[in-house]
Amino acid sequence: MSTKVVDRAPLTFYERTYLPAILGGIKVTSKHLFNTLVKGKAVTMEYPEQKWVVPAGYRGAPYLVKDQDGATKCVSCQLCEFVCPPKAIKITPPGPEGQPADRANAEKMPREFEINMLRCIFCGFCQEVCPEEAIFLQKDYSLTGQSREEMIYNKEKLLKLGGTHAGIQKWKHKLEEAKEQETFPVPTP
Amino acid sequence: MSNAATTAPAPAAPPPVEKIRIKVDGRDVEVPKLLPNWQGKLEPTTMLQAIQIAGGEVPHYCYHPKLPVAGNCRMCLVEFGTPMIGPDRKPVLNEDGSPKIAKSVLPYEPSTPRGAIACATPISPGMELYPNSPATKQMREAVLESLLINHPLDCPICDQAGECKLQEYSVQHGQATSRFVEAKVHKPKAVDLGPRIVLDDERCVLCTRCIRFSKDIAGDDALGIVNRGSYNTIAAWKEGAFDNNYTLNTVDLCPVGALTSKDFRFKMRVWFLKETKSVCTSCGTGCNITVGSREGAIHRYEPRENDAVNGPWMCDAGRLNYKWVAREDRLKDVLIRGAKAGWNTALKEISAKLAAAPQGSVALIASARQTTEELFLLGKLARKLGALTDSVPRLGEGDRLLVNVDKNPNMNGAWLTGVAAVPAAGGRLGLIAEAIRSGQVRTLIVFGEDVTKCGIGTDLLAKLETLIVSDILPSATTATATYLLPGCAHAEKRGTFVNAKGRVQKFMKAVEPKGDARAEWEFLHELVHNVTGQNGFSTIEGLFNQMAAEVPAFSGLEWAKLGDTGVTVQI
Numbered sequence: 094m095s096t097k098v099v100d101r102a103p104l105t106f107y108e109r110t111y112l113p114a115i116l117g118g119i120k121v122t123s124k125h126l127f128n129t130l131v132k133g134k135a136v137t138m139e140y141p142e143q144k145w146v147v148p149a150g151y152r153g154a155p156y157l158v159k160d161q162d163g164a165t166k167c168v169s170c171q172l173c174e175f176v177c178p179p180k181a182i183k184i185t186p187p188g189p190e191g192q193p194a195d196r197a198n199a200e201k202m203p204r205e206f207e208i209n210m211l212r213c214i215f216c217g218f219c220q221e222v223c224p225e226e227a228i229f230l231q232k233d234y235s236l237t238g239q240s241r242e243e244m245i246y247n248k249e250k251l252l253k254l255g256g257t258h259a260g261i262q263k264w265k266h267k268l269e270e271a272k273e274q275e276t277f278p279v280p281t282p
Numbered sequence: 283m284s285n286a287a288t289t290a291p292a293p294a295a296p297p298p299v300e301k302i303r304i305k306v307d308g309r310d311v312e313v314p315k316l317l318p319n320w321q322g323k324l325e326p327t328t329m330l331q332a333i334q335i336a337g338g339e340v341p342h343y344c345y346h347p348k349l350p351v352a353g354n355c356r357m358c359l360v361e362f363g364t365p366m367i368g369p370d371r372k373p374v375l376n377e378d379g380s381p382k383i384a385k386s387v388l389p390y391e392p393s394t395p396r397g398a399i400a401c402a403t404p405i406s407p408g409m410e411l412y413p414n415s416p417a418t419k420q421m422r423e424a425v426l427e428s429l430l431i432n433h434p435l436d437c438p439i440c441d442q443a444g445e446c447k448l449q450e451y452s453v454q455h456g457q458a459t460s461r462f463v464e465a466k467v468h469k470p471k472a473v474d475l476g477p478r479i480v481l482d483d484e485r486c487v488l489c490t491r492c493i494r495f496s497k498d499i500a501g502d503d504a505l506g507i508v509n510r511g512s513y514n515t516i517a518a519w520k521e522g523a524f525d526n527n528y529t530l531n532t533v534d535l536c537p538v539g540a541l542t543s544k545d546f547r548f549k550m551r552v553w554f555l556k557e558t559k560s561v562c563t564s565c566g567t568g569c570n571i572t573v574g575s576r577e578g579a580i581h582r583y584e585p586r587e588n589d590a591v592n593g594p595w596m597c598d599a600g601r602l603n604y605k606w607v608a609r610e611d612r613l614k615d616v617l618i619r620g621a622k623a624g625w626n627t628a629l630k631e632i633s634a635k636l637a638a639a640p641q642g643s644v645a646l647i648a649s650a651r652q653t654t655e656e657l658f659l660l661g662k663l664a665r666k667l668g669a670l671t672d673s674v675p676r677l678g679e680g681d682r683l684l685v686n687v688d689k690n691p692n693m694n695g696a697w698l699t700g701v702a703a704v705p706a707a708g709g710r711l712g713l714i715a716e717a718i719r720s721g722q723v724r725t726l727i728v729f730g731e732d733v734t735k736c737g738i739g740t741d742l743l744a745k746l747e748t749l750i751v752s753d754i755l756p757s758a759t760t761a762t763a764t765y766l767l768p769g770c771a772h773a774e775k776r777g778t779f780v781n782a783k784g785r786v787q788k789f790m791k792a793v794e795p796k797g798d799a800r801a802e803w804e805f806l807h808e809l810v811h812n813v814t815g816q817n818g819f820s821t822i823e824g825l826f827n828q829m830a831a832e833v834p835a836f837s838g839l840e841w842a843k844l845g846d847t848g849v850t851v852q853i
Contacts, residue, residue, distance in 0.1 A: 170438035171551045189547040200472065201439045201548050224438045267434070271468035 141235075152217045152230040154210060156255030157248065161262065164195030165252065166227035169203035173219035173228060181212035182219060196272070199264045206248040210236045228258040285426055301782070302327070305483070306336035309399055313405065319588045320348050329411055330358055333400060338413045341422060341451050343429075343491035343537045344537060345401035350498055355489045355671035356431070357451070359397035359421040365408040366522065367628035373408075383410050385566050397421045422455040424813070427694075430460065432467045432512060434484040442539030444552040447794050448487070466601040467512045475516075476504075476524030478598055479532065483515040486540035492516065492532035499595065500683070502526040516540070530598045534584060545602055550574075550581045558792035559586060560845055561779055563651060563772050564600035565678075568781030570847065571596060573604075573773055573792040573823040580604050580773060580793060584801055588771035590784060595686050604773075611756055613768040614797025625798070629805060633812035634750055635725065641668035645714045645723045647738075648673045648701045649730030650690035652802065653777025655785070655822065657692070657699040658829040659806040660729065664701070666814040673702040674709040674731045694780035698835045711737050718742045729802065730769065732757035752802060770798035775801035776822045778844065780851070786839065788826075 107113065128134045138145060147153065160166050174182045185205035187194075192204040202258070217230050238244045246254075300315040328351075330340050343355035363383040366374040374382040388394045395417040405411075419635045430452070437443045469483035470685040480620040488507065493516070497503045504524045510519045518524040533543045555574035561582065562569040569592035574582045583604055585596035592636035616628045636644065644667040648660050664671045673696045680687035696702035703709035715738050724747040726733075734740055734757070743749055743762045758768055760766055774795040780790045795801070803825060811817045819825045823841040830836040837853050843849065 168439045169548070170443070171554070172438075175551070186550060187548045188543055189549065191548060199439060216818070267468075270465050273465070274468050278847060 145234075147232050147234065151232055151234070152215050154215065154233040154236055154254075155208060155213065155217075155219050155228050155230050156233075156246075157206060157228055157251040158226075158255040158258040159194070161254060161257065161259040161265075163257070164199075165202045165248075166225050166258070166260075167203055167206060168194070168199055168201045168225050168227070169206075170224060172222045172224065176218045176222045178216060178218065179212045179214050181209045181214075183207045183209070188261075196264050196268075198268050203248060206251060207245050208251060209245045211236075211241060211244045225263075226258060229258065231255065231257065283295075302407050304332060304405050304408065305522040306333055307412060307414055308410075309336065310622040311336040320346075320350055321331075327442070328401060329360055329362065329398065329403045329405055329409075330400035332405050332409055333360070333413050338402045339803075340413055340446075341455060342401055343447060344491060345485055346491055346535060348499070349454065349494045349535075350492060352401045352490050352494060353399045353402040354421070355487060356399060357422065358400040359418065359425060360400045361395045361397050361412040361415050361421070362403075363412075363415040364406060369474045369817060375415075381408055383408075387702055388597065401700065402589050408723075422451075423457060426451055426456045427461070429487050430456070430468075430665075431462050431850075432484065433487075434466065434721050436485075440482075440539035441542045441547060441552075442485075442536070446539055446822070447537035462721075469515055475518050475523050475541070476522055476529050478602075479524055479529050480542050480544055480547060481516060482542070483538050484548055485538050486516055487538055488514055488516070489537060491535040491537070493539055495528075495532055495535055496524070496526070496787040499573055499832035500526050500528040500531075505737070511573075521529075527597045527681065527685065528546040528595065529599050529635070529800045531585070531595045534594070546582045550576055555581060556792070557733065558790045559774070559821060560773060560789040561597060561691070561781075561787050561791060562600040562603075563691040563779070564597075564603045564689070565680075566690060566693055566782030567592065567684050568691055568779055568785065568787055569600060569684060570787065574791045575773070578793045590847060590850065591781065591783075591787070592684055595684065599685070606755065607771040609755060612762065612796045612799070613753060613756060614799060615764040615766075615768060616798055617763070623801065625805065628767065629808055629812070632765055633749055633809060635811045635843060636663070636667060636809070639667060639725055642670075643667075643723060644669040644725040645717060646671040646701075647714065647731055647733055647812040648696060650674070650693040650707065651730050652692065652695075653772070653775070654692060654695035654699060654780055655777050655825045655829060656729070656806055657701045658833065659803060659810050659825075660727075660811050661699045662816070663727075663806070663813060666810075670710055670714050670723070671701050671728075672714060673707050674711070674736050675706065675708040688782055691781070692779040694782065694784055696777070698780060698833060698851075698853065708736065714738065715742060718745055721745070724748065728752070728759055728763075730754065732759045765766075767802075767805060768797065770795045770799055770801045774799070775803070777801075778826065780853070781848075782851065784853035785848045785850045786836065786844060788841065788844045837844060 157167055169184055169186045171184050172186045185202050187201060189206045191204050194200055215230060219228050220230050301312045302315045303310060303312050313327055313335045315327060317327045317331050319325040330345060333340050338356045340360060342358040344352045345358060363385040365381040366384040368374045370386065376382050386396045388396045397418060404815050471480040471482050471484060473483060475481045493505045496505045503520050505516060507514055509515055530543055554576045556576060558573040560571050560573045562571045570586040570588040572584045572586045573580055574584065583601045585592060585594055587594040615622050618624055618628055646660060646664045646669045648657055648671065650673045677687055677691040678689045688787050693707060696707065697704060719742060725752045726746050740758060740762060748764045749762060750765045751760050752767040752769045753760050754769050754771055772789055773792040776791050778786050780786050803822065819828050826841040830839040839849060
């Protein structure tokens with residue numbers, strides 16, 4: 094492959110004094126100085142006093158959510174643990190002797206659910222894979238702590254931060270459907 | 283477990299097999315006319331077996347090679363055709379001379395193909411099978427749709443998820459969406475079927491594998507189907523009465539998540555489990571197992587098919603006997619007179635003591651729970667020291683299926699390596715006790731046994747100069763040991779066992795040992811080298827091969843030749 098050598102015009106005497114470049118720079122700086130001091134239009138933000146408001150659909154830290162009745166939605170299926178690329182999620186399943194689930198017909202909920210926020214890359218795979226609408230990437234983007242241990246968020250903390258999300262209420266509807274069938278013959282509408 | 287499969291290798295020259303020519307998906311295939319059924323008896327080859335021989339696959343729920351055929355799930359429907367026969371009883375030929383095939387169709391609707399269940403339909407000469415035809419695919423799709431009508435789709439909370447045939451076939455043969463808009467039939471959930479089994483009736487596809495297993499294999503006719511139509515459910519004859527020693531096999535058999543193990547319930551998702559080939563240690567049968575572990579914790583044992591030993595089954599007692607491996611009080615430290623020490627110091631001191639011990643002043647009690655390689659090394663040590671050796675017998679109850687009366691997994695290994703007393707293990711224990719009492723034996727080596735329970739009490743142990751003990755769990759013997767060497771459970775090391783019928787089977791390492799514990803063969807190798815000056819291997823493979831060269835019963839064997847299912851030797 095042939096290469097084409099481009100001619101570089103030598104600098105003129107005026108250009109070699111660097112004055113045009115310096116003046117150009119001063120012009121840009123004074124424009125911003127004027128905008129900031131006189132017009133009050135700052136480009137930067139006084140973080141952390143001033144907080145950035147994230148746009149809708151922003152993918153922040155993943156938290157667990159509760160259902161409309163305040164019950165844990167997570168059923169410990171461990172798909173998020175499986176899919177998590179940086180292995181930030183660690184779930185302890187209830188096991189045979191575990192605590193019964195908040196919703197009786199969901200049978201199962203995690204004994205412990207930990208997300209290591211130092212590892213989490215906010216990719217959103219956990220939210221995407223969750224079959225129970227139990228984990229959502231929310232708007233928190235700045236997570237800080239004094240120690241590594243503090244940055245491992247446990248189930249209690251994640252549920253507190255996550256808030257409530259009713260969603261399709263699968264388990265509630267299943268329960269209602271099953272209750273209706275307890276009377277026989279099934280009442281026809 | 284069925285039939286004669288538990289005995290030795292197949293006879294050398296099988297009689298010539300009569301073959302049938304058929305076509306599978308247009309390809310000519312020759313298959314045997316008769317094949318063994320679930321009991322091993324020869325029966326006409328079925329379409330399913332023929333397709334499997336041809337390299338194809340037929341999805342199925344109720345069919346299982348080791349169970350009687352029921353033919354009720356209809357998943358294995360396959361379109362087929364047979365050679366057409368004219369009124370003169372001669373085959374009708376096409377123009378090119380090939381036999382004309384009459385495809386099976388509905389009698390009242392000849393344009394619609396009529397499938398046959400491949401699991402129960404025998405093949406006939408000239409038959410053509412179409413396991414991948416559009417009609418077959420449509421039949422599968424329809425059957426699957428019907429099976430899924432009342433399925434609760436609660437995979438997130440179902441223990442079977444990940445190894446569920448409904449999930450697998452839905453991906454392979456199912457539809458993406460459900461057309462069923464009516465309310466699903468709700469059935470009882472989390473039914474207590476027996477002490478080890480939970481039943482979820484909504485997930486059940488009524489394949490009756492569990493019923494057939496209990497009745498025909500386990501011989502406990504405890505299960506059946508009750509109620510009618512869509513309310514069909516599996517039930518035990520009395521609540522909680524499904525309690526024989528083989529119930530957990532129904533959990534493996536269940537193609538869906540209807541029957542689940544109480545022990546494994548909600549413990550770990552199966553896709554996280556690392557599967558390691560191993561052997562059950564609960565009795566002399568030596569059932570082949572798969573150890574499911576994750577991050578150093580054992581979560582379950584499952585039987586691994588080996589027709590020469592256990593078929594695809596194992597007993598519940600053996601399957602649940604894994605929790606001791608993770609016990610909190612496992613021995614984790616090397617102790618010299620009760621004080622923590624390092625392996626090097628302990629092994630050096632023991633080597634020096636044994637090397638200086640006069641002939642006959644040492645006795646050795648091994649355990650038939652140890653691997654053959656370890657027993658071989660102990661045997662070497664004993665011969666060098668002129669030591670009395672024996673192992674501890676452990677007899678219990680057996681049954682007609684898999685449970686052996688000998689509760690030691692490696693009694694034959696102890697005999698073949700010459701460590702245990704012949705003809706009955708434990709026959710020399712009295713002699714050893716006497717020798718300690720008389721002061722002739724000053725040093726006792728004990729591996730994996732609590733000798734205080736078999737005639738050598740703490741008073742006798744106190745008379746000893748040196749007591750060298752290696753064990754996994756603490757006992758009265760380990761408490762009085764001069765040198766305590768923490769050993770490994772079978773799941774933490776590699777080795778072989780020789781089962782009650784003389785089958786040499788190897789097992790692999792599933793998890794890491796706890797604390798400072800080391801595999802016995804590793805430190806025994808060091809001890810034997812220090813005391814006898816013999817060496818010659820650095821791996822378990824090398825050790826096994828050396829043992830095969832030195833022990834006549836194992837001659838000709840090699841670690842690699844054992845394979846996954848073992849080799850039977852003359853005992």
